[in-house]
Amino acid sequence: MKRFLSVLPNDVKRPLRNARDFVIRVKNLMLYQGKNHFCPVCQKSLRAFAPYGRSRRKGALCIYCGSLERHRLLWLYLTQKTDLFDGRPKDVLHIAPEPCFKPIFHQKLGSGYITADLNDDHVMVKMDITNIQYPDASFDVILCSHVLEHVPDDRKAMREFWRVLKPTGWAILLVPIMAEVTFEDPSIVDPQARFIAFGQEDHVRVYGRDFPDRLRGAGFTVQTTTVTDLVPDPEAAVQMGLTKDSGEIYFCTKLPG
Ligand SMILES: [Zn+2]
The missing domain is CATH 1.20.5 (Single alpha-helices involved in coiled-coils or other helix-helix interfaces)
Known part of the structure; x- marks a missing residue:
């Protein structure tokens, strides 16, 4: 079709x-349509989350707002553990904004909310995150999820995020964690070879559980939160389509650890 x-x-x-x-x-x-599950992002009930992705991963997609597991986890974290929506004006930089969040964030965050992307035209600012066009200490909040795995010099992007974050600000920088130790090889550039090596044609590495160390290398203090930390009741997690494989939250600040 x-x-x-x-x-x-x-x-x-x-x-x-x-x-x-x-x-x-x-x-x-x-x-x-149904009542078995609940999407915390759009606050709608549904019989099941739909399959998603190449592998048709089950229990993934909210058919109403398009949220995936990682979006629902991030939403719970943002609403329960951060001051993002406390009504005080904030300068928020959102890289590659997810469609399920964009309208809500625009409405709740107002004029301080900036969306940015290198390639997508449906954002406010065109931005190369390895060379951010804002002065030091510009933002209270930076959100960047599932972008760094596409960026050849991800360490530079992390240092740029650190630079433009205010001293009291925080950032949530998320990537898919698919290995124990990060694997990258800049000589692999062919899309098919990248697919074989990194799992996707436009990925330049596979991140491992050492990802927070790379963030620390850029100067951040990193606090990790798991699905179980955030939703201790297993039934509630299942209801919201979350499993231990739904990812973790890396909360980054410039404060000493
Ligand atoms: Zn939803």
């Missing part, structure tokens, strides 16, 4: 796409 649509002119493509999206929405509603 995707290939079929791509060869059509735009004025034919658009209504067909809208019709296709409508059919998918109705199908999803019929399949996933």
